[in-house]
Amino acid sequence: MQGVLETREVQSPALESNPLGDPARRKLTVYLPPGYSDGDQRYPVVYFLHAFSNSGSSWTNTSAFTLSVPERLDALITSGQVPPVIGVFPDAWTSLGGSQWINSDAIGRYRDYLVKDVLGFVDRTFRTLPKAASRAVLGHSSGGYGALVMGRYHPELFSHLGSHSGDCYFEYCYLPDLPKAAGALLKAGGLEAWHQDFKKRSRETKPRGEDFAVINILAMAAAYSPKKGEPLNLELPFDPQTARLKLEVWNRWLVHDPVRFVPKFLDAFRKVKSVFLDCGTRDEFNLRWGTRILAEEFKASGVELRHEEFDDTHSGVSYRFENSLSFLIPKMARE
Incomplete structure (x- = not known):
């Protein structure tokens, strides 16, 4: 990689005394683009939300013959396909396997952890552009679901959303x-x-x-x-x-199903500047159909949308982040 990965730790007040007794101190992986250490430029930030049964460290796991998501982000930047950004990979692992990136009396306040503790730490620690137009949040599966949750509750923080095979249409x-x-x-x-x-x-x-x-x-x-x-x-x-x-x-x-809450909270989603949705046509969890419903809702709302389908299943599709990043990053404000 031409950029660098740094590992920091975040003490999260939101996760202290959580019902499962999971750690409130979490590792945070941060990607810094080439040239970050050479100047005083500020950068847009992309937040990557991991899937259920994964953790923040899952993003850097190596797999034979393919690239990790940080490596794909680095390749897009170094080739000039997208302008440089900071990438943030928070950890929301729980002893039940995941949090859905929401606040729950049974799990803990993981939405607050992201939008207060992680986001605040990143803006204090790195040269970010601390405004919604310069922030994107995206993920796969439960992470894609989490990105939609952020659009519902926090369009004042994130103007760009990406959901890869996100949980939706619960039936x-x-x-x-x-x-x-x-x-x-x-x-x-x-x-x-x-x-x-x-x-x-x-x-x-x-x-x-x-x-x-x-x-x-x-x-x-x-x-x-x-x-x-x-x-x-x-x-x-x-x-x-x-x-x-x-x-x-x-x-x-x-009530928590995106095919229900997106149309209910369209006023919030209309504040978002761009949305990327995709899903494999052979997704084992039938997420293709909920994603299609969401695409119809976003089109009706007037939000700038890209919706794609591809011939694959649910897992092992990290290559799809190249599509979402290529769509979202150029739309992020750089000043």
Whole structure:
């Protein structure tokens, strides 16, 4: 790489005393473009939000024969395809696998962590352009979902959004996993018994393939339907004995569905200057359809949008960040 990666640590007041007891001090990876150390220029900033079951350090993991996202960003800058920016890779890992980048009574205040603690640290520490028009936020899967959350709540902070295969249209992306989770929890003797066994197995060997559907649903319940006093402080959207859908709980999930909150909060999204959406046509979580719905909503709102589909599945698609970065970065204010 021609640019450099730095690792810092951020002490997050938002995460102190979080319900899961996860660390409030987090590592933060920052990409500085070529020439950063040679002058006093200020730069736009791109915030990268990782997916469920990943962490901030996942962005720099090497994979045979391909490039990491920081390496792809560096290549775009050094080739002159996009102007230089600072890249920020925060860590929102939790002991349930993720946070959805929202504030939750069962997980912690991860939206506040990003927009107050991480953003504040970055603007104090690096030569940024500290305004919405010079900030982009984007991610994949739960990270793409998080980018849409930032557009809903914080258009005063982020003017450019990118969602790669972001969680949306919950009937298609989550409902298929509910009976799988119900069966595993019933077999284990309940939520707490399953979770204790899962943690033990994961430490001693590794999770099983079928564990993902269960921990995914538990994490989403913690994000969308927290309830203090219940096991793990969450309420499941189904009856544990019959898997019958609990509509009053499921409806609490749907409030958090982008296909519902984007049209409801169009006034906020109209303040955003550009949006990039994409999804693979073979996405295993059926996210193609929710992404298409979102594209229709954004087109109707008048927001500048690029919506793309590509022939691939859900995972292993980090190469798609070249498309979003090439679209969003040139639109970011540079003064």
